[in-house]
Amino acid sequence: MKTKLATMALGALMAAGPAVADLVIPSLSYRTGPYAAGGIPFADGYADYFTLLNERDGGIGGVPVNLIECETGYNTEKGVECYESTKGEGALIYQPLSTGITYQLIPKVTADDIPLHTMGYGRTSARNGKVFSHVFNYPANYWDGASGAVNYLLEENGGDLNGKKIALVYHNSAYGKEPIRTLEELSKKHGFELTTLPVDHPGQEQKSQWLQIRREKPDFVLMWGWGVMNQVAIQEAANIRYPMENFIGVWWSGAQHDVLPAGDKANGYKAVTFHAVGDDFPVFDDIKTHVVDAGKAAGAGDQVGTVLYNRGLYSAMLAAEAIKDAQEANGTGDVTPGMVRDAMENLNITEERMAALGMPNFGPTFQVTCENHGGPGLIGVSQWDAGTQTWNLISDFKPTDGEVIGALVEEDSSAYAAENNVEPRCN
């Protein structure tokens, strides 16, 4: 009888215990709506990595992670609702996977002292840590992407783009407009002609844009698309027989679900990327044993190893490493958002560190500093092989045009600082 009571008491204690010291990480995901095709694999990868940490290591530094998923539908109003409802739970870091929601959250997180990590999206000039204290966009941003794509084209064309025509097909939103300014600067520098073709939300209607491409015959087409827009664009390009190897998407337009609907015709389509592709990494073995085979995979569990799943995994890994650093720096398992922010500002991702996590060469090595929240901006190019249905890296991760981007970042961030009376930090 006594033992029974004791076990019951212990059980009650254990049931009540974890709620006190969990690491709360919100996942502002979207599994519904026109952007769900991209939102689902990212959210699955993000959730699976934290499940893996909980199952294999008992959380981060022995403290379990409590992932709160909140559906935004890529809608800013719902994003605000999600932010407010998870903020109160003690959220440590936000990664909303939406440029629109990022713009909403930049001032809010700064006021609430919570870090915001927008990996490869969001406001590009947030890379300037002197102005944006709580926003991080390492390891690469849109302007790196634009410059990386142009650099790749330069390389392909013997260093000369003079007189070439490049068209940009973009999602007519803050997200799609981001690269225009950089591309305009680059067009002045390298002498190519830039045409911009906006596609309105949600992006199913692109007949006129592709008609224009058919008429003007640009040498290269760049795409800043997301969700259903990508598949439609690739299909339309195939319909007008545009040569796929001259069609380059940003990293949000280069996943399996974007190219599969067009079948063999999508063969040769390219996309820039800032992390590795494929599932040939030791971490995937652990995910298989501890998460998928244990029946704990997020969603349908069929996305493991896809491009966006990897990106979700990568972004979760960077968050987890920052939290680990914060725990070590402060000697406590129970960190606050402010501590995580400080750790993110000093985050150092080395090759050994990634190898120890079972992700060797998964992304670039980088060191975040107070001034530079954007990382090195190394951009590679991947290409779709419709025969084997795989993305293959065809160009290694290379630096981008830091001179052009640096000047634009300085200009845009100082405009923000002036508009919002932000005192520059890091002095």
Added chain:
Amino acid sequence: MFYREAGDFKTSYVDDSQTFPIKFDRYRYYVVLAVAFGIIPFIINDYWANALLLPFLIYAIAAIGLNILVGYCGQVSLGTGGFMAVGAYACYKLMTAFPDVSMFIHVILAGGITAIVGVLFGLPSLRIKGFYLAVATLAAQFFLVWLFNRVPWFYNYSASGQINAPERDVFGIIITGPNAPAWATYMFCLIFLTFCAVVARNLTRGTTGRKWMAIRDMDIAAEIIGVNPLKAKLTAFAVSSFFVGVSGALFFAVYLGAVEVGEAFGIQKSFLVLFMVIIGGLGSIFGSFAGAAFLVLLPVVLKVVGVDVLGWPTDIVAHLQLVIVGGLIILFLILEPHGLAQLWRVAKEKLRLWPFPH
């Protein structure tokens, strides 16, 4: 039981024609005001303000505005999103051009600018009616969104085309931006809503409103008895657009803080506000409140119940939300085509006679 009207005598016409002639209604109205102004500001937190109350207050203003046009004057409009965008961008340009001026003035001026734009797009209503007018206002919706996307002057040449609300105050209390306290933003919107509702209620009870309703019920007959259709229709467009513009300005400056025109003020917004008006009840101020509350609060409640209480996956809850809200809309329209306001009206008549219905 609730309504005890015995002894509630009116001795003057003023008493008899007041907004709430029944004593019980009047007291309830005072209680609601007292709670809204006197209690909620002291207990409000960020979540309640930003997730529930601000959207409710702001959509209620928009719904009142649209109800004046559609419900009282009978001019169908699908341009609400576009007019909200006018309010938002006008407010943004004013906020950045005159940083020292009080937010109150900016919001009211933004409403005024929207009223002018609304009158401009209301001109076709003198020639066309019904569905054709709906199409004309739809054109306004697409044109305005296109305009704000296309002309960089409207978004101060920012790289992304987004507009961001800088920090502005009223009498030293911060109203916009991330540092604004929840109670201040709530009070700011509440004051505007109260003002709009009182103005709308009194306009619709007076000559102007009667002219609108005459036009709505039969425009030729109205013209014969001396209602000037030009004036009546254009005043309806002006007043309606003013309210919609105010709500757009608040939506951008106080609630969201950063806005992208295609996403925040697209055609879905026009339909959302129109649904609020239809579900709430055409030609009823209370209906505008009820409709706004229904469409703002119900999804949040369903989400809280589904995800936080029952622990279901978020995507299933999001899909169920669409199914349930859609189902309820159909159900309401079949069972009570005149909306929630009519439901309330019927219930109130029953309550007034209870327990001795004749």
